[in-house]
Amino acid sequence: MKNFAITIITFLAFHISCQMQPVRDQPAQQERIRTVILTDMTHDDGNSLIRYLYYSSWFDLEAMIITNQLPDFNHDDTGPWDKGMSILNAYQQELPQLRKHDPDLPGYEELMAVTKQGRGAIPIIWLSNTLEFSNWIADRHVTSSWDSVFFHDWIGEGTTPHGEPKDSEGSDFLVQVFEKDDDRPLFVQAWGGTISFVQALHRFRQKHGEEKFRELLPKLHLYGILFQDITLEYFISMQKMRDETCAGFGTAIPTYGKEPVDLGMVKYENGHFWHYVWSSEPGYQKPVTPEMVNGHGPMSDIYDDGGEGDTPAFLYLISSMLGLNDHLDPTQGSWGSMFRPMGESFPDRYYYTCDVPRSELLRWIPAATNSFMNRLLWSVKEPGEVNREPVAVLNNDRGTRVMRLAASPGQTLTLDASASHDPDGDEIRFNWFRYHEADTYSGTFEPGDAASPVQVITVPEDLGSHEIHLVLEVRDTGSHPLVSYRRVVITGE
Numbered sequence: 001m002k003n004f005a006i007t008i009i010t011f012l013a014f015h016i017s018c019q020m021q022p023v024r025d026q027p028a029q030q031e032r033i034r035t036v037i038l039t040d041m042t043h044d045d046g047n048s049l050i051r052y053l054y055y056s057s058w059f060d061l062e063a064m065i066i067t068n069q070l071p072d073f074n075h076d077d078t079g080p081w082d083k084g085m086s087i088l089n090a091y092q093q094e095l096p097q098l099r100k101h102d103p104d105l106p107g108y109e110e111l112m113a114v115t116k117q118g119r120g121a122i123p124i125i126w127l128s129n130t131l132e133f134s135n136w137i138a139d140r141h142v143t144s145s146w147d148s149v150f151f152h153d154w155i156g157e158g159t160t161p162h163g164e165p166k167d168s169e170g171s172d173f174l175v176q177v178f179e180k181d182d183d184r185p186l187f188v189q190a191w192g193g194t195i196s197f198v199q200a201l202h203r204f205r206q207k208h209g210e211e212k213f214r215e216l217l218p219k220l221h222l223y224g225i226l227f228q229d230i231t232l233e234y235f236i237s238m239q240k241m242r243d244e245t246c247a248g249f250g251t252a253i254p255t256y257g258k259e260p261v262d263l264g265m266v267k268y269e270n271g272h273f274w275h276y277v278w279s280s281e282p283g284y285q286k287p288v289t290p291e292m293v294n295g296h297g298p299m300s301d302i303y304d305d306g307g308e309g310d311t312p313a314f315l316y317l318i319s320s321m322l323g324l325n326d327h328l329d330p331t332q333g334s335w336g337s338m339f340r341p342m343g344e345s346f347p348d349r350y351y352y353t354c355d356v357p358r359s360e361l362l363r364w365i366p367a368a369t370n371s372f373m374n375r376l377l378w379s380v381k382e383p384g385e386v387n388r389e390p391v392a393v394l395n396n397d398r399g400t401r402v403m404r405l406a407a408s409p410g411q412t413l414t415l416d417a418s419a420s421h422d423p424d425g426d427e428i429r430f431n432w433f434r435y436h437e438a439d440t441y442s443g444t445f446e447p448g449d450a451a452s453p454v455q456v457i458t459v460p461e462d463l464g465s466h467e468i469h470l471v472l473e474v475r476d477t478g479s480h481p482l483v484s485y486r487r488v489v490i491t492g493e
Helices: 002-019 045-054 079-101 108-113 169-178 195-219 230-234 238-244 272-276 312-321 365-379
Strands: 033-039 059-066 115-117 132-137 140-145 186-190 220-225 265-269 350-352 403-407 412-416 428-434 454-458 467-476 483-492
Touching: 033 045, 033 195, 033 312, 045 079, 045 312, 045 365, 059 079, 059 169, 079 108, 079 115, 079 365, 108 115, 115 169, 169 195, 186 195, 186 312, 195 220, 195 230, 220 312, 230 238, 272 312, 312 365
Parallel strands: 033 059, 033 186, 059 115, 186 220, 220 265, 265 350, 403 483
Antiparallel strands: 132 140, 412 454, 428 467, 467 483
């Protein structure tokens, strides 16, 4: 009886110890994703940065470039930099508490070392040649004016119309990032304009020559929340976009005069993201509000009513780490929306959201919001008191990468997720669904009992070279409920 009691005590001690261990959310089979953030720190950028920092252990942040942009801020206004610094300083205050949950979160000094000032200000593209602005931006009334805007006044040699060098601390630092011996893709998130990014490309090309420049370009994957200044002409034709896509560039006119270069990938988000900021539709509710966020520590108290318009630029990376999508294939759909190829006039790996329903962003908002609300609790609760993502295990594969299966017509496949589990011991629920919008098979095919952990499916006789996308959601019953995914792409042999 004594030995039995010792065994029970030992088990309980081990169980409690496991519950109190720091949460290591980094998926074991996915390496960190290299990222660059280009931000103008306008009304919604700060909120997006706050959310990003709660997931920052999943990324190698190579650079965050803060660049003023008109009409929000003049070139000598310290507002954008001060806002960025206030958030990083708040992060520093919270970091000891946050690292109880995720010890791999980057240090304050690491973030400061890669945060640099870009050169500004160039007007936002759709106002380029109106030459003035007077209106409300969020809670500020802004009046601003400028002269006509030409590409070569801002990119290249010499000084800007403000008399400042076109190079900046930010563009110089990006050149160093481009020079790194790292074959991983670099995911550049354009929350604001691309001026510092393009000036860095200009300098890299000049410094290293055409061959090295052409080797660099395929590594660069740009996600543009709109294209917000005229420097887009360096990597895409403004006129073609105006003529052949849903892009609206207002009064901007092409002034580059040269053929654009082809980046490794471009994703142009033309409007779905507005749902994270505002909408005039009846019954609209912002996905996340200050009332939901404030009160969870110093960063949360900076979170305001400006929305999170830039958050989709990294949501698709987060959902890839949770198993929903391959971040190298934006046509699959993700927490950051779904994209389609721009068409024959554009490079093969250029995509947009122009002909994609906004529902392809909205459908994931509940899961993305629960995830963020849960991470906010890291700031005020201890490990063991905060929910953790369930682990989706498919056919004994514990990874998160998209599973691709080549099968013969009529072949029977068994997809078994019964080994999935929750690290907190919560009940888990399964939901299988065919992601029609992502696949290419037009025939009739649906999974069986969507709530069953096991699916036994028969490959359609006419599948051919088409794809069927099946998505498994494994959802826990904790507070807030969290979800992990596995996607299976079935193709004919």
